[in-house]
Amino acid sequence: MTRSLTPTDRLPILTEAEWSARRDEHHTIVDDLLAGHLARRAAGRTHPVHDFLFTYYSLRPSQLRRWHPGYGTVLLGASAVRAYRDHPGYERVVIDGEPGVRVGREVLERRADTVDFVAELLTATASRPPQLGCFGLHEWAMVYRAGADGVRHSSVPLRLGHTGTDAVVESMQLRCTHYDAFRFFTLDAVARNATAPTREEQMRSEQPGCLHAGMDLYKWCxxxxxxxxxxxxxxxxxxxxxxxxxxxRASPYDLEDYGYSPIRIETAAGRAQYVREQSALTRRAAALREELVNRCTALQAHRTTAPENTGG
Structure with a gap:
């Protein structure tokens, strides 16, 4: 089915030259971001830092490379129809006799609960003061008293060895607030954490100073x-x-062979350095979080408007 629209609908409209330029720029950026990961995957090699972005997070490289303009934007031209005809969620439109495509309203209706959840979670997170006293100890807690068989990155040595790593954990209070980090703690480390985050309490416990809460903005996007x-x-x-x-860099692993100098959070200077860098990332995440909340708010507003008339 094709929707017949008019420019008076005040829809964002991109000409073929405009949207294809944005798509091509996106492809160039993503190809650069993916190059190392794809080369390692083809060679059967792994990377203890970067692979996480493509293993823990579930978006496949091919899905990341696919360019989307976002809900409401019309892409004009027969080439847009050809390019997006097999993409789920897109519908054909006609504006003043010119064909085009856009994301269909049924996607907005079907994903309403997800939009509402993301908006609520990120708004709640932004409402709280950032906590900057965890010092990245979650990675240490994931190997605490685990022995050689429990190290998550077995190909990378521990900077301080098993005994030294355990001693660092025992010298400080664990303050992890993020369930998806906490759930990987060893059993001995769980009892040392100041709280016991759960999935059910995520809406009440997520806070903006958490590195993982900032990383998860990618997931919510x-x-x-x-x-x-x-x-x-x-x-x-x-x-x-x-x-x-x-x-x-703040973890217990020795990553200097990969080009990463350690942040020695077992020292006062290292903890101060960690907080400085954590604070900078917290500010950066806050701006991205606000943008994503604004996107969700706009999507919620779209749901309250009547759909356009459908043509043949």
Whole structure:
């Protein structure tokens, strides 16, 4: 079915030259971001820092590469119809006799609960003061008293060995607030955490200083695709990559062979450095979080408007 629209509907409209330029730029950026991961995957090699972005997070490289303009934007031209005819969620439209495509309203209706959840979670997270006293100890808690068989990155040595790593955990209070980090703690580490985060309490416990809450902005973006635009998704991925690097530089692993100098959070100077870098990422995440909330708010507003008349 094709919807017949008019310019008076005040829809965002991109000409073929405009949308194809944005799509091509997106492809160039994503190809650069994916190059190392895809080369390693083809060679059967792994990377303890970067692979996380493509293994823990479920968006496939081919899905990341696919460009989406976001809900409401019309892509004009017969080439748009050809390019998106097999993409789920898109519908054909005609404006003043010119064919085009856009994300269909049925996608908005079907994903309404997800939009509402993401908006509520991110708004609640932003409402709380950032907590900056965890010092990235979650990675240490994941190997605490685990022995050689419990190390998550078995190909990378521990900087301080098993005994030294355990001693660091025992010297400080664990303050993890993020369930998806906490659930990987060893049993001995669970009892040392200040709280016991659960999935059910996520809405009440997520806080903006958490590196993982900032990294997950990427997840919330791609879970809303194609309702959200690919440009914001890529910016959230870049942020997740930067947060992951800080995460692993402050971890118990020795990553100097991979080009990462450690942040020695077992020292006062290292903890101060971690907080400085964590604070910078917290500010960056806050701006991205606000943008994503605004996208969700706009999607919620679209749901309250009547759909356009449908033509033949």
């Amino acid at each position: 791609y879970k809303l695709l194609p309702l959200t635009d690919s440009e914001l998704t890529v910016r959230c991925l870049r942020h997740a990559a930067a947060a992951r690097e800080l995460d692993m």
